[in-house]
Amino acid sequence: MTNARAPLAAVAVVGAGPIAYVAALVTAKAVPTARITIVRPPADPAALADRFPTTLPGSSGWLADAGLDEAHLVADGVATHRVGIRFAEWGEDARDWTFAHGSDVALPLPGALPLLWLAHGRDVALRYEDVRPAAALAAADRFAAPLADRRSLLDCVDAGLRLDAARLLPLLDRRARAAGIAVRESDVVATQRSGDGGLASITLANGTTIAADLFVDATGPRALLAATKGETAADWCGCDRLLIAERPGDPAPADAIRAVGIGWRGDRPLADRITIRLAYAADTADEAQARRLLDAGDAEAVALPPPRHRPPFAAKVLALGEAGTAIDPLGDFGFALAERQLALFAELLPSRDRDPLLAAEYNRRAGLAADRIGTVVASLHAVRPRRRGPFWRARTGAVPAALDAFAERGVLPQHDDQSVTDADWRAALLGLGIVPRQHDAVARSADPARVRALIADLAAAVAALPATLPPYPALLADPRTRV
């Protein structure tokens, strides 16, 4: 007896950016016998997940599938580490705080550190990030590879990768061609559906038709292969304009985002330059105002179409990036969602046959990932600096229900997807200044003097940590960090 499921024989991936290449390479690895074609229409300037690819810790299994590794990418200036994001004048009281990737330090006491800190430690360490090693590094623009040693504070530091799309694309193109993937530069001018509504083939500008068992739509907001318009995204802060520019600057392991009256301004440092962006809404500011605030001469202006969510996998089309789920641009989490959904695709791996229950299971889990990441980003927006200006006053973005639970006692509701970990999210909510109304019972039962002493020691050690590490550019230049 043989397998009743036949492997995918032909896969067509449509998209101009890294997501399309990564999807093709992941598929080639999982189905080496498949005929895979990448069709590259002109890039959509609003395809932000493709333009500012940033990974989350532990999310980049595709690197190996693509024959890439983190150390090489960093050494070649394609990737830099992102340990966190420094937010300035953000939150209800326009505070400065740091979002960072890492676990909570474990004290030799029952109870989680954030809850112990809330119950007893707030007069010893003023901010939770004062006892969070990753936040200290992000605040000081320092980084060191996570150390798997429980005695070291670096054991509690993690990082994603900021990828430089301009440098990554040629690399991915070479890998794709080497893997036997055909790459066609063409728009898609027509789509043909079969009787059951599934996409059967696509027609390119020169009239060529490509039939496939599975299509990947990575065309950004245009969603060229989508059968439906999709639903308007509710977890969106409301920026519909983006100015994008570049300036010279040193690499750094933290992004910097500052609330301004008409929206926010963000710095995304790459290996050899810094991408700067200003996000605003056309109904509360005009482009001239935005250009003055960005102060960067020849910035590119991008209008973002109304954000939409479409089914992640339907009618034989796997929709990745904004073609599937639009993620608010704050913090560049869009690529990470595409990565996560691709990992789920590779885990469940559809076959050539119709597997509606498998598609339903993919959609369930892909939806959980979208919900998780969308909710985390929405919560960064939900605590808003109203006094900062018209943009912030005008918007009353939906407050995720999870924030209510958190505001009660600092505990997040259970979520089956941990694309953003509970530890990172909880630290962010504490960073935003949410003080839960009740304290954790285990933490309350700890000896307050002991907790305070341990937290004071920890805060001192965390404060001293950045100075023990070289500046980030020196770390990147150190041949010992190269392979």
Next chain:
Amino acid sequence: MIFEAGLGGEMGEARQRVRVVIVGGGTAGWMTAAALAALIPGAAEVHLVESDAIGIVGVGEATLPALRAFIARLGIDEAAFMAATSATYKLGIAFEDFGRPGDRYLHPFGQFGAPFAGVAFHHYWLRRHAAGAALPIGAYSTAVAAAEADRFALPGSDDDPIASYGYAYHFDATLFAPFLRDFALAHGARRSEGRVVEVTRDPASGDVRGLVLDDGREVSGDLFVDCSGFRALLIDAMRGAAWQDWSRWLPCDRAVALSCAPPPGAVAPYTRAIAMPAGWRWRIPLRQRVGNGYVYSSTHCDDARAADALLAAIEGQPLAEPRLLRFTAGRRTAGWVGNVVAIGLSSGFLEPLESTSLYLVQAAITQLIERFPDSRPAAADRAAFNAAIDAEYDRVRDFLILHYHATTRADSAFWNDVRTMAVPDSLRDRIALWRRTAQVPAYGHGLFLEPSWVAVLLGQGIVPDGWDTRADLPEPASLDRAMAAFRRAVEQRVAAMPDHRAALNRGRAAA
């Protein structure tokens, strides 16, 4: 309401503790008392009311690996616990005659084989099984192989698929509650002996204010935990705590239980669940006795026939008269309503087919501690508690129904009924997905994860006709070599283990 008093002080100031009254001194009651007294002494004042006149059900003799975390979190020494409760080790459950008469499989605590190239082992196994080239899947599980050999050793590193199985215990449930009672009392819990004759409630909110005991004493509190078993003394009258009946899927509603003298020879490190004409029977090996019981559907079998069938099946001299237990499968719509939290049988019942009852108690305790009121029980906390516990019950429910439904048995009215019944949509879709693709929906939370579903689905004869297409990529010969090498490593690991009785004696020496 007392919750409002004494609070609002500055951080670190002494706060008034919440007065917790636990009704019922069975396993659930004393597990709750022990955990609250040991883990949140600064937040809870624990007072347990029990009556010696009311016996405990005490048939929860088989446990799941999660119980180890409970014991460890309380700081209880494992050897001391095992000695006090006459515990033995448990590596899984053997199911006999479920899929069809004569079938037998083990549901182990642990995975089968090791994943390769990101694909779970069972996909490769299915390919070689279809070609007639694989041993039964249990051959690729250290827990199964050790159980079959009546051997036991503690597991090793989680990174080693040969060494990373789980284990649990069989123990004497009538000794566990007293063991925890001593522990709880030593950690500051208070105990009152007496029968609850009256419950006083706030007329407006329905919240419980206090209890009146049979000798006239009054017990007041802020938060009441109903561990009164099926009587559900407190929760049953709460608004919104209605019972959801699941007996259309889980028709067994009685059990007859009986201990017998242990047969000579090895002590099995696993529970046995043996299908019977109107249900199934358990066999749980303890150190000095063997626990037995027949779980049956009263519409398909009367009590006398069930008792006779059990007596005919046991292997040793009966140590007491058979005891009859009645129950209904289901759960409360909400386990935490107002200031009453139901834990244990008052909150729901799922038959012991997969030894889940103490796990469900433990899950409720963990959630209660996480959501334990500081100033007042908040609606968000109740909602989160209820959502988490509902998810636990619902996922276990589907897993249990699978054991009955996935069968070819047509030898009794009971098996005909369960084989042909309509199952919940969630389970129907799971089975269909499995048949087609060999995939099991993954959850980040919940009790039974992929290896458990694989064990029972395959064990009960549902062999998928399709699997992950990547499993077809390796050369058959290299796949066979890898599987044979894994099997050898399992055999070597098991050969180096002491037999179960020797392992128990070693543990006793350590205690």
